[in-house]
Amino acid sequence: MGNAQSPPNPRFATASRAFTQQELKDLRSLFASLAAQSRSDYKYVSLSTFQDYFGISGPLASRLFDLLTQKRNDGMLTYEDLVISKAVYEKGTLEEIEEFIYELCDVNGDGFLERCDIGAILDSINDTIFTPKKTQTSLNSSPISLKAFLNAAEFSKEAEGKSENNMSLVDFRNWCNLVPSAKKYLESLLIPPNTVRPGFQVPHMLFPKNLSPEAVALQKEHAWHIVGALTQMKAEQWKLVYHSSVNGLSFSTFMGNISSVEGPTILVIKDIDGYIYGGYASLPGRGIMIFMVT
Template sequence: MGNFQARHSDPEFLSACRKFSPDELKNLKSLFVSLASQSRSHGQFIIASVLQAYYGIHGALGARMFDLVTRLRKDQMLTYEDLIIAKGIYEKGCRDEIENFMYQLVDLTGDGVVDRSELEAVIISALETVLGPKDAIVGFDLPEDSVQAFINSVKFTQGSEGDCNPHVSFEDFKRWCTQIPSIKKFLAGLLTPLGSGNQGCQVPQLVHSENINPSLLIMRKEYAWHIAGALQHQEAHEWVLLYHSSFNGLSFNTFMGNSAVGRGPSILLVKDKDGYIYGGFASQPWERHSDFYGDMKSFLFTLSPRAAIYRPTGANSNMQWCATSFTSTNIPNGLGFGGQVNHFGLFLSGAFDQGQSFKCVTYDSPCLSKNANFYPETIECWGVVVEGNEQETASVMKGTVLNRFKEDHNMLKMMGMANASE
C-alpha cells in the first residue's frame, strides 16, 4: 500500500479508489488498458473518440463529457486516475455530487450558465443515442414539437440587465430532472456502456397489429422513452397495444374488454381536439369499482406541448377510478386518475366523448389539458408486459388482442370506414 500511495499522491484519486472493491478496481484497470490500447497511446491514456465510441455518446455532449472526466485539462488525454475519479462520482458519489456533475455536463460551453440552446442540444444528443441517429433527425422522423416538449417543462430565469438570454439555475435543473426522469437516468448513466443495463437508454418495444399504420398511433418512441423513465427496468421491456379508438371505436365496453386481456399495468394515452397529449400509468388492471383504488406506483404524465411526469404525493390514496353501470351521480361512470369525484386529475366519461382534468394534490399535477373540460380525439391503451412474466402475459396479449384488432379492422372495412383511419 505504501508503494501505491507513493505512486499516486492525488488525494482525490485515493479517495475515489476507496469507493471501489479490489475486484472493481481490477475490472476498471482492465477497461482502461483495453481503451488505451485502442487509443494507440502505449497504454498511457485514452483519447476522446475511443471513450465516446465505447460509451455511445458523441457530439457536443460527448465532447463536454470528455472535458469533465479529464478535469478540464484540455490535453485530450484521459488517464487511469481520471477514469477512477469520474466513475467514483458517477457510480459511488452522493446525490449532490452526481447532480452537480450532471449540471456541469449540460453546461456545454463551460461558462457556468445553462441556456436554452444547450438544453436543446442535450435533448437531441440524448435522443440520437436512445433512438439512433436515423430516428432522431429533427423535422423528419423526430418532430420539432417532441424536442420542444421537453424544453417547455424547464423553468428559465431571466438574465441580469443587459443579458437577455434566460438560463436554468441548478435548483431548476434538478426540478426539471424530477419531471423528466428519463433525462436524469440518461445523464447519470453516461459512463455506463450501451447495452449494459443503462436505464436512461431504455425504449420499450411497441407491439401492435400489422393492420395499424404506426403514423396513426399517439405513442411514439420518444414518448415511450419519456414514460419509461418513471418505471422499473422490468416494466420498460415491451408494451402491447390493447385499445385504439380509431380501430375499436370510442367504446368504454370495448376498452374494458381489451384491457382485461392484459391483466396487469397499462398506459392510457389521450390526444384531445386541442392537440394536447397526456395520460396516466395504471399500476393495477382496469376493473369495476365504486370508489378509488390502486397504489402509489401509478402516475400522470404529459407529452405535448409539455413533457412531464407527476408522481403520487401521498396526500391521499385516490389513484385510479374505473366505474361502469352505476346510476348514482356520486359514482360517475368512466376512467380516471387522482383528485376527487367530479374533480379528477384526469377523467374520461363512460361514453369516451368528453373528459376533464383539474389540478390535483394526489399527483401534484396541473390541469393536463388546455381547458378543464376537453374532448378526446384519440384514446389508446398499452399493456405493460412485465419482464419475467413474458411467457404468460405476452402470449395472451399478442394472440388475443392482435386478433381482435384484425377483426375490428375487417368490420370497419365492411362498414366503409377503414379508409378514414388510414
C-alpha cells in the same frame, strides 16, 4: 541516484476507496482495452475512442470528456482520471452527482446553463437514442415533442452580461423531475453500452401490422419519457390491447380488453382537437400493457 517518482495523487487514493477490488479490476481492464484502441501505449484514452465506445458524440461527449480529464485540455483520459470522476459521478452523494450533472449540462463550458445548452442535451438524446448511427433504422422521433421537453425548463437565474436568464441548480432539479428519462440518461453515460443503461431504453411497442404508426397516439419519444418514471422491468415491451381504429367504438369491447390485461396499463387519449392526454394504472403482474383511444 534513483529515478524520481511522481507523488501519489491523494484524490485518486480517496476515490479508489469508493470501489470494491473487483470494481477497480474491471475499471483497469476497461481502461486497458480503450487505451489499446487509442494506440497510446496504454497510457491514456483518446476522445475519439471514448466517443465510439460509450456511443455519445457532439458537444455533450466533448464536455463529459473535458470534466473527466479535470479540464486539462490535453485530450488524454488517464486511469486515475477515470477512477476519480466515476467516484463522484456514480458513487458520490446525491448532491455531488447532481452538481456534476449540472456542470456537465453546461456544454459550452462558460459557467452558465442556458437554453442552448439544454437544447444541445436534447439533440444528443435524439442522436443517441432515436437516430443512432450504428443501426439501420431510426425510431423517427418528433422534433416538436423534443422541443416540449425544452419548453418545460425554467431559466430564472439572472447573469450579468447575459441577455437571457440561465438555469439555476434548483431550476435544473425541477426540470429533471419533469423529464426523469433525461436525468437517467445523463446519469448513465459512463455505464458500458453492452449493459442496461437507464435513460437509453425506448419500449418496443407491439401493435397490428395493418395499423399505421401515425395512427398510434403514443409515439416513441412519449414512451421514452414515460419510462423515466417507471422501473426498468417495465421498459422492454409494451403491447397494444385496445385501439378504436382496430377494435371499434364498443365500450364493452374496451372494458373486455382491459379486463384481460395482467399487468399495468397506460391509457392514451387523443381528442378531436389533437390534444393528447392519459393516465397510468399500476396493477399486479409482470410487464406493462398499453391501450389507446383516438
